[in-house]
Amino acid sequence: MGEACVVNASPLIFLARGGHLDLLKIFGGTVSVPQTVADEIGRRGAADPAARALAETLWLDVVANESVPQQVVAWTLGPGESSVLAVALARRGSRALIDDLAGRRCAAALGVPVAGTLGIVLRARRAGLIPAARPVLEDLVAGGMYLSRDVLDRGLALVGE
Numbered sequence: 001m002g003e004a005c006v007v008n009a010s011p012l013i014f015l016a017r018g019g020h021l022d023l024l025k026i027f028g029g030t031v032s033v034p035q036t037v038a039d040e041i042g043r044r045g046a047a048d049p050a051a052r053a054l055a056e057t058l059w060l061d062v063v064a065n066e067s068v069p070q071q072v073v074a075w076t077l078g079p080g081e082s083s084v085l086a087v088a089l090a091r092r093g094s095r096a097l098i099d100d101l102a103g104r105r106c107a108a109a110l111g112v113p114v115a116g117t118l119g120i121v122l123r124a125r126r127a128g129l130i131p132a133a134r135p136v137l138e139d140l141v142a143g144g145m146y147l148s149r150d151v152l153d154r155g156l157a158l159v160g161e
Contacts, residue, residue: 002028003113006088007097008080009040009050010145011117012060014099016050018139021057023124027095031060036083038062066090075106088112099145117145118155125159134161 005027012033015021024031033041033054041050054060066086073082081103088094088107095113097120098104107114115123117140125133134156141147147155 004029004032004091004094005097006032006034006063006084006091006094007037007060008084008099008103009037010099011097011120012037012041012054013044013050014117014140014143014145015120016053017143018136020121020136020139021053023120023129023136024097025059026120026124026127026129032063032087032091032094033060034063034080034083034087035065037080040080063087071110072106075102077103077106081106085110085112118147118151122155122159125161132161133159 005024007024015023038054041054044051046052054062065083068082068086069089072085078100081098081100084096084098085103085107088096089110089112095115096107097115098107099116104114104116118137121133121136124130130136137147137152
């Protein structure tokens with residue numbers, strides 16, 4: 001069995017918007033969405049690609065929120081990042097999928113494996129799930145995901161593009 005993941009709103013939103021939601025399967029385990037994150041996405045409306053994906057994608061598992069531990073509360077993260085980290089901590093070995101820098105730093109400080117949307121795409125490219133990362137990343141950027149040119153170029157260099 002693969003690595004279980006707990007995903008925040010931004011990777012779901014950007015991957016769904018770009019038609020690349022299946023890349024979340026790269027980790028090979030369950031993909032959990034805390035109820036707080038599901039509620040945030042649901043407020044976007046039924047026509048939103050991420051809200052539709054959450055309602056229609058059977059392998060996305062909406063899970064109950066866990067109590068947010070004090071060591072996460074101390075980072076004053078948003079509710080989505082906090083709930084993702086609480087679930088990941090409760091489910092030892094789960095990877096947190098978070099784009100927010102403070103959330104990623106908190107995960108690292110707490111020993112929670114973490115990846116962002118860029119890392120998901122690069123991992124999919126390394127695994128041969130996609131033939132090239134550049135077109136996928138350009139789709140995501142066109143769909144509103146912010147990546148500086150420097151970060152984009154450094155990421156692509158990691159996969160030989």
